[in-house]
Amino acid sequence: MNFIINPNVTDQTNTANVLTLKNYDVKNIKFIKNASYILNISGSADSKTTGYTSLTQAMPANLYWIGSASTTNQWSNSVNWTSNSDGSISSSSCSPTKFDNAHFKSYSNAKGNEVAVNNDIYINNIIFESDSPQKMLIKGNGSRDIYLGGSLLLNNTDISGFSRLLAAGKQIDPTYDPTPRHKIRLNGGNLNMRINYLNGAYYKLVDNFTSITNHVNYLTNGADVEANNITIKTGSFSNETNASGKLNIDNSSLELSNFNINSGIFTVNAANTVFKLVNNNSPYFTYLGPTTTSGVNSTFSTATLEFVDKIPTNVITGPSNGALVFKSITTRGVTFNVNSDVTTSVLNSLSNRISIVANKELKVTEQANISGTSCDVTRSIVSATPGTRAKFTILGGATNFDYLTVKDIDANSSYQVLVFGTYSTNGGNNTSYVQFLDKTTDDSTYGFGAVYACRDIAVDKMLSASGFYPNAVTTYQWFKLTGTNADLVTPIATTRDIDLSLYGYGEYKLVINYDPSTAGACIINDQINITPLPTKPTELLDDKFCKNKVAIFDDIKIPGYKLVWYDSATSTSPILGTTPIVSGTTYYVARKTDSGNGQDCESIEREKLVLNLDACGGVYINPALRMRSF
Structure with missing residues (x-):
């Protein structure tokens, strides 16, 4: 487009043959003027713009919202702005441009505490000072964008009704923010719109970031965003196809619907990061970033990934040439799809x-x-x-x-x-x-399965729920139903394993919930009766066995118990009860009792006995007791 300058045109300096375009962003303009005319641009010009004399960076103006609680609350209305930091009205004020800083302070009023925006906002920095009114709302009409050249510093402020925040973040403002990494600070507010970090954008999220709706954080080529040590609740992080750039989220907790970094040259730093994917019928985690020469991507090796909701699918996709490594993965989707090589220290699958x-x-x-x-x-x-x-x-x-x-x-x-x-x-x-x-x-x-219910709890102390195959989110409630410390109402422990020596012998009940955060999760109850191990039958040492009454092992009895005979101290094969006794032979005998749950408990120790079958001359009282002679 041609821009013809009349020789009589001048600027506010009223200098002949001089025109300065202050705070202009000029694109694809061909200026036509006579040779002696000076045309200065204070702002920016693209490579297709020609015919100007000089180009300088625009110096941002600081404009302060004064507004009114009873009149118009339009962002674009110059009467709502002043160039005076004390809030006093200035006669030459205008609404801010892309080069300016918009400030909100204690005197900033708005009808209904709301600033209405009907057009796109082009701005350098938006700064809500620490004394600005709480819960102010900057409200767009639903289809507008905010073009941000610098920082966005809110103070318990909400911004909604916009389509996108387009964060450029390369422009440096030495009067306010001399650091190259610009900042987004919510300080309790909400930023309810998609955020596009544009080419070369250099940003830091300085505090916890919440968007009450599922908005996208989109990273274009060259974007560099730091969001370490904070909590982020938003829709997703994604990037432009084949984009380079960087996302730093070390030690942060992210609650997202998706994480989708699908460029092999985009770098993520995520040491000790917690990812929770929520509020999506098909949440997915995709990272195609660079792998090492050994074929491993350790970006998330200290990070945890949890699919929170029980929905149709959970999906993980990593690079095609290496394994994506996690500290732990928890899934709840009906199907957990593993679309690439994945390594994790811990896998908790409820899928x-x-x-x-x-x-x-x-x-x-x-x-x-x-x-x-x-x-x-x-x-x-x-x-x-x-x-x-x-x-x-x-x-x-x-x-x-x-x-x-x-x-x-x-x-x-x-x-x-x-x-x-x-x-x-x-x-x-x-x-x-x-x-x-x-x-x-x-x-x-x-479950408890073949756990031996008879035990010496001074030695064999621990009773475990590991046989129920619990996961990382499983909860446990142990109850003591009988014996010392019995309590049918209050759990005695809520750990996976319990120390029986603390609670004594008796019947125990375990209530195990596999996923207490999900309605209708599986809950199982089981019981086990722990009884003392029987002792070896030492009373047989004093007994005398008469060959007219004792011929086989089943003839030797102790009321209330069973006896198990072996031919050695270590044999695992009991001697059949119908086997004839060889007099003078050494045998080994254990005591066996009924545990009360259908399992017989056998003493660990065995009594060593030499069985001599005597021709008894006295009156036989009991083959298991000593004989008395007259």
Whole structure:
């Protein structure tokens, strides 16, 4: 576009042949003037603009909102602004431009405490000072944008009704904010709009950031955003395709609907970061950032990722050339889709189905909590492509699971054999390192199962809920039903394991809730009676056995107990009760009692006895007692 300057035109200085365009952003303009004319631009001009004499950076003006509680509250109305910091009216004030700073102070009034905006805002800095009115609202008409060249500093202020905040953040204002990294501060306020960090934007979120609706934080090429050590609740973080840039979120807690950094040259720093993905029917976590030469992306190796809601799918996608590493992952989606190589120290899966892309690997280095429960026997771990295996590898922690269907899974032979209990199903096409217990020979693999109810609690102290295959969010309530410290109402403990020596013998009840944060979660009750181990039958030492009454081992009795005989102190094969006794032979005998829950308890120690069968001359009283002679 041509811009023809009449020789009679001048600026506010009234200097002949001089025109200064103050605070202008000039694009694609060809200025036409006579040779002696001087045209100065104070602002900015793009490469297609020609014909000007000089170009200088505009010096921002500081404008202060004074407004009125009873008249117009329009941002664009110059009567609401003053250039005087004390709030007094100035005759030459105007509404702020993109080069200016808009200040709000204690004297800033607005009708209904609301500043109305009907057009796009172009501004350098927006500053709500510490004494500005609380809960002021800057309200757009729903389709407008805010073009921010500098910082946005709110003070318990809400900004809503705008489509986007376009944060450029490269312009440096030496009069107010000399630091190159500009700031966004909410201080208790809400910023309810999409934020686009533009090319080269250099920003810091200085305090907790909340958007009450699911808005996007969009990172364009060259954007550099620091948001360390804060809490962020917003819609998502995403980036421009193939964009370079940086997002620093160390030690922060992010509550998002999605995290989607899909550029291989975009860097994220996320040491000790907590990610919670919420409020989305299909939350996903995507990071395609650079990997090391060893094929690992450790950006999130100290970060935790939790899919909070029980919705259709949870998805993780990492780079194609390396494993995405986490400290822990918790899933609740009906299906947990693993779309790339993923490694995590801890996996807590409350999903009905873990689906791993064929030939990709889900690796757990410390603890995998993936078992189903008697409430949801449909859980599975499978390859996403039927007939083609995916890898599921465990390096440490438990390797026994139950209530799962396993299909097309390759367990890495260099690490652990995975054993699935009697309530699990072999779906087929698994490698030999995936094994299943035989339902006909292996029973009591779930709950307290085959826990020996008779024990010496001074030595064998701990009773564990590990047989219920709990996860990281499982809660426990232990009750003592009988014996010392019995309390049927108040839990005696809420930990996974309890120390029996603190509570004594008796019957215990465990109430286990697998996911207390989710309505309708699985809750299981189980009971176990802990009784003392019987002692070895020392009373037999004084007994005399008469061969006319004692011929086989079943002939020797102690009222109320069973006796178990062995031919050595370490033998694991009892002697049948119908076996004839060889007089003068040394045998070893243990006492056995009924535990009260259908299990017999046998003394650990055995009494050593030489059984001599005598021809007794006295009157036989009891073959298990001493004989008395007359």
